[in-house]
Ligand code: ADP
């Protein structure tokens with residue numbers, strides 16, 4: 001079902017004309033209002049007037065997560081703070097998050113695109129949307145919340161966690177659409193089974209699952225266990241949040257909403273734009289955002305376009321499932337985690353060796369993180385008490401920096417395998 005038929009099914013020629021017009025306005029605006037872009041463009045010998053076609057976009061420099069960090073917190077905003085009505089943030093590598101801002105119009109656009117995503121999964125004002133994405137600085141919760149309200153559905157803002165209560169509400173309220181991470185959905189399914197719920201007798205019809213990688217195997221399990229249609233949703237806070245791209249019932253990729261974003265796929269090593277269908281890093285330019293426009297932002301997400309026309313009638317390009325990242329970011333229980341965050345905690349404590357390993361596993365559909373850290377010989381020969389103390393201190397500190405709990409395992413010197421090249425910091429045992 002279309003939410004905005006005109007824009008979702010716009011003939012590609014017309015869509016491209018709209019993109020060019022919006023791109024030019026965005027370029028002019030960032031050139032005028034954001035010193036960072038003015039300097040970058042000037043260095044590259046580009047004036048706003050040099051962008052005359054969509055192909056000219058390729059001449060513009062990329063923007064990276066590092067640029068966002070260097071301009072922390074508000075340095076890349078293109079409006080004054082008096083026009084910003086909301087900020088969100090996602091985790092950063094050294095404890096400083098990536099901060100993004102929205103004007104009233106930006107929030108409006110986001111609500112429209114989240115409503116569009118829900119409608120794409122068959123959502124209407126008659127639905128009860130149980131939104132189990134986390135509320136807070138993370139964009140998942142509030143993003144879909146506003147979308148569900150815009151759609152006119154009844155939204156249940158339960159946020160994540162508290163699984164038994166989720167299941168009780170799901171039953172009592174007659175939830176028809178579930179929105180959460182795919183791993184949490186599986187967990188809900190299995191806990192529900194244990195509680196004796198019969199999902200086949202419940203009115204659940206669609207699940208909108210995203211914020212972390214998943215697979216066709218998980219889709220089959222979710223559809224079977226929960227008796228619903230499971231669809232993929234993509235987003236990242238830098239670009240907006242959930243609703244940048246949404247899978248339609250054809251299940252052959254997510255339509256990226258090209259009336260607001262221009263996607264490119266590049267070779268992550270050379271930066272070269274790749275032909276449609278090749279796998280590479282997704283780069284996105286926002287063309288309607290006011291507070292925080294991004295030009296050629298390198299998402300670090302690996303995917304490819306599905307350039308085939310879609311039977312659903314939407315004309316926007318589709319991207320395939322995200323298959324990985326070009327950096328070492330992990331997504332654990334929906335939270336972004338960089339090994340370097342753990343490293344900074346260890347360095348700061350000064351009580352351990354610089355050898356550590358993150359071991360990630362999925363037990364009963366819940367991600368678990370264990371951190372192995374080497375400590376000096378002296379400590380090991382000392383009292384157990386001291387080791388336990390250190391373990392506890394590290395655990396608390398890591399939890400507060402990462403935002404998720406982890407087990408800390410102190411190990412003897414030389415137990416963590418050394419590598420000859422780049423140190424291997426992560427063992428990911430999850431099968432998705
Ligand atoms: P959000 O708040 O929208 O989850 P974050 O900035 O916290 O955004 O995280 C965004 C990252 O989450 C993306 O860059 C991508 O790596 C991952 N992600 C989001 N949606 C999906 C998805 N459907 N499949 C795989 N990975 C996803």
Ligand code: ZN
Pocket residue numbers: 248249250255310311312313314
């Ligand atoms: Zn489609």
